[in-house]
Amino acid sequence: MTVEPLPAGMGREMHALVERLYPIARSITGDGLRETLAILGEGLPLEVRDVPSGTKVFDWEVPREWNIRGASITRVGGERVVDFSRSNLHVVGYSVPVRARMSLEELRPHLHSLPEHPDWIPYRTSYYRETWGFCVTHRTLEALEPGLYDVEIDASLGPGSMSYGELLIPGEEEGEVLVSTHACHPSLCNDNLSGVAVAAFLAGHLLDRRPRLSYRFLFLPGTIGAIAWLALNEAGAARIRHGLVLSCLGDPGAFTYKKSRRGDAAVDRAAALVLSRSGKEFRVGEFSPYGYDERQYCSPGFDLPVGSLTRTPWGEFEEYHTSADDLAFVTPRALEESLGVCAAIVEVLEGDLRYVNTSPKCEPRLGSRGLWKGGGGEGGPGEENLALLWVLNLSDGRHSVLDMAERSGIPFHTLAQAVQELKEAGLLEPGG
Numbered sequence: 001m002t003v004e005p006l007p008a009g010m011g012r013e014m015h016a017l018v019e020r021l022y023p024i025a026r027s028i029t030g031d032g033l034r035e036t037l038a039i040l041g042e043g044l045p046l047e048v049r050d051v052p053s054g055t056k057v058f059d060w061e062v063p064r065e066w067n068i069r070g071a072s073i074t075r076v077g078g079e080r081v082v083d084f085s086r087s088n089l090h091v092v093g094y095s096v097p098v099r100a101r102m103s104l105e106e107l108r109p110h111l112h113s114l115p116e117h118p119d120w121i122p123y124r125t126s127y128y129r130e131t132w133g134f135c136v137t138h139r140t141l142e143a144l145e146p147g148l149y150d151v152e153i154d155a156s157l158g159p160g161s162m163s164y165g166e167l168l169i170p171g172e173e174e175g176e177v178l179v180s181t182h183a184c185h186p187s188l189c190n191d192n193l194s195g196v197a198v199a200a201f202l203a204g205h206l207l208d209r210r211p212r213l214s215y216r217f218l219f220l221p222g223t224i225g226a227i228a229w230l231a232l233n234e235a236g237a238a239r240i241r242h243g244l245v246l247s248c249l250g251d252p253g254a255f256t257y258k259k260s261r262r263g264d265a266a267v268d269r270a271a272a273l274v275l276s277r278s279g280k281e282f283r284v285g286e287f288s289p290y291g292y293d294e295r296q297y298c299s300p301g302f303d304l305p306v307g308s309l310t311r312t313p314w315g316e317f318e319e320y321h322t323s324a325d326d327l328a329f330v331t332p333r334a335l336e337e338s339l340g341v342c343a344a345i346v347e348v349l350e351g352d353l354r355y356v357n358t359s360p361k362c363e364p365r366l367g368s369r370g371l372w373k374g375g376g377g378e379g380g381p382g383e384e385n386l387a388l389l390w391v392l393n394l395s396d397g398r399h400s401v402l403d404m405a406e407r408s409g410i411p412f413h414t415l416a417q418a419v420q421e422l423k424e425a426g427l428l429e430p431g432g
């Protein structure tokens with residue numbers, strides 16, 4: 001299959017999806033995550049799976065389900081100073097329910113703020129340690145007067161399940177490309193509604209086509225979701241030939257690709273090739289056992305060829321994990337470019353096959369077969385003709401089209417077209 005170019009205007013559509021998902025109070029379990037998956041399911045045949053609380057998944061356990069209905073801090077006899085309905089970042093994720101009257105001194109250790117950004121609300125969670133807390137702007141915190149406060153977190157933490165979304169787009173081959181993104185953050189856009197939107201639109205792009213490879217999309221709670229999927233699909237994981245973890249793809253910063261643990265996987269080379277030919281600023285970094293869910297896919301017991309694509313990586317933009325990672329921070333243009341890079345990586349993975357030249361002794365005559373473009377003689381041969389020569393020369397069953405692209409400097413797309421023409425002329429056969 002050749003992956004057709006993306007229709008224009010998808011950036012705006014992706015941003016609209018981010019906008020729709022933004023207000024939902026998501027966490028690693030609970031109704032906010034389910035609502036998010038239900039919205040994604042409107043446009044995609046997404047299967048939503050539920051893993052019961054307490055399920056053992058390798059060294060971990062699926063946590064109890066957390067749901068929150070509201071939360072506030074009110075000065076006794078005075079105004080409501082913090083209200084969850086204004087921002088779902090106000091409550092530390094997984095806070096246990098609280099209803100108490102307390103002094104400012106007692107309340108103070110439960111309040112988190114960012115003194116260096118006094119108007120931003122931080123994003124905090126405490127999934128595996130029972131506690132409660134509020135995240136507030138530093139300005140709010142500074143303005144709190146001594147006295148008594150009524151504190152309420154109307155939340156529940158109990159047996160339930162952890163949901164995730166899964167979509168398999170079957171190809172001609174069983175080998176799979178994994179596209180994984182976390183979908184557990186509340187009102188934060190770059191990390192990671194941008195990844196959710198790009199993954200969803202990439203899935204939509206592939207859905208109507210019959211790709212060569214099969215594509216498995218996962219929309220998961222970070223860490224525990226990927227661990228649970230791997231634990232419950234250990235045999236299926238062996239089908240993964242290439243993988244990408246998508247995140248932080250909506251900011252205007254330069255692209256960053258973090259290689260898989262293997263470091264030389266086809267997806268690592270495909271991503272580096274696409275970025276190096278994109279005309280845009282980019283970085284390619286080595287694997288490290290931290291970051292997003294590539295940590296789980298690349299754990300030594302799996303060692304899957306899964307890299308991570310972001311624009312500015314987590315922690316390297318000031319807005320990271322704060323209320324400033326909002327709808328204005330992610331742009332339609334950045335989202336559209338990110339989708340374009342993902343689609344180009346897919347195109348390379350789809351076309352990266354080996355062939356055998358059926359006429360390998362000296363060059364076959366291309367002119368007589370109508371393959372040579374232009375009269376020849378004046379100037380150079382032109383990129384399309386060079387592509388034919390490179391494909392013929394390296395089609396010895398040992399070199400793939402990605403090898404040819406790396407070595408020749410010719411765009412992958414042009415080489416893929418040359419492969420098609422040579423196949424039709426009987427000069428090339430699949431092989432190797």
Ligand code: ZN
Binds near residue numbers: 321
């Ligand atoms: Zn995050």
